[in-house]
Amino acid sequence: MITYEEHRLRTLAEDGRWPELLGHYRRARALAVARDGEARAAAETAPLGHLIAYAAPPELAVRLFDHDGGPGTAAGPADHDAGPLWEVLATRHSWLRLAPLLGPAPVRRLVAHTRVLIGEDLSYGAEPDPEGIPLQLEPWESAGWGEGVRVREYLPDGGSRSALLTLPATREGLGPVLLPEPGGRLRGQRTTRTLAALADWVEVVCARGPAPQAATLLAPGRRITGGYLPFALVYPVLLQAGSVDRAHGSAQGRLAVWRALGAMAGAGGPHRSEVNALVARMRCFTWCDPEDGLRHLHVAVEDPASGLSWAVSGSDEL
Template structure:
């Protein structure tokens, strides 16, 4: 297995011999795939891939994802160490540097949205997103992150720094709330499936009624500690939930949340105007669960225009 303790590889990196390291990465990945399969190859070579994505010039780093080294030699969107290799790369260079070099469409799209999350406006000069997700952050996407970054801060050694976002983060501003009797859920709603897909620990449900009716679907009892919050507070935690652990990345979280909001608005694809109109009228409720530990989400989203509300709830006890 390639690790950062391999002194020779670290020495090559210190000396800036990045093409040589790329060649080692490709040969090791092909050999590991032949012996143990694609998943094992990705895991074994990920630390070296991280080192290249983090430190190499963009002209070399982007070639991690190119197949010009032969079948099995390229990293895919799922290759990750402390985080996806494409996300590590995206945190190191601007879109202006990366755009002329990146080839694979899936990697290109995720890198572009990572740069958007980092604050770049790519609405001009970049190819449109295939789903229509805007290539610039809306004001409500920027407002609720606090001191934490929207994308992990990756370290050369392979680690990363990120904020642990939870909803509710604390009990400030919350109080005792009596929830209504549970209503029958509305099946077959596309937004329900989109929100449930944010994470394997997330549950989602849709009801005809208000935010409290939706919260009653997952709340631990009829009386909870809860309160209404702006959607700007909910959004970062939804993105973090969709980003998940190391294999996913913040760009995937953002794309997943936009798909869910578009479905709530009844749009076939993420239309910017329709989603913004939805956000302007949403009422959002959050509540506490005594079982909450480190990573959890309890949110109910009410759309007064349709009379429908969605709840997204769960806790990651392994995260």
């Protein structure tokens, strides 16, 4: 049932009275923060924030994240409805339009990486990323999927659409495999922690030896259906695992994967040259699990240079 207040707000939007809507958003958020705290206030006002981020002119929409309205009025990186409000904004306007307007550094960075995922090359049009993550897609980042599925598609009245990526996506190209005895499990690896941070429904282990030896530690048995595949097909699923929560956007998934690859390469950070060299030599092994839910991810990635492999495995019923 549409309430009178919702009807009034929609009428203001239809009439293009965006400053009034922004003022309403700020007042409602500040009151909710004072009453219920930051997290509940963000959830309560997010639908209106989505409307503003989606449909308002960019000059006004970026003010959702400005603190000039006073305490508790500004949306932050965690404010979300169908997805983060900054990602909604980033899908609506080019970096050329948004760059002169965006203020807060965390939001600005996430918007930039969202535009990169959409297909913009910002390597010469934006300030360098603080971690050195490139502001353009590497060939292996763009090879495994179509442009339309890298970022959620947002709808004007709320809600979003996104592809459901799984690994393996199909049994095609896979076959019967007898896994070897498990490799020696290594604990305390920084790469293990960064991969585990992608999603709370995956388990990550590190083993000394090739990818199948790491897979043995998490696979349902030693006789499985599996096979090798290029990292370009693994990357989209890892990225989506890191951004599937509605509070997270695809940019956060991309940053998380680059951090994991940087740690795997043994670099001081996710530097482009070291990560590209790692991806070029990496071997990836995937397998099926009869207990898989709608969302699943089973992959072991091997760095022949270090002799280490990491297995990432999990399933989520949605």
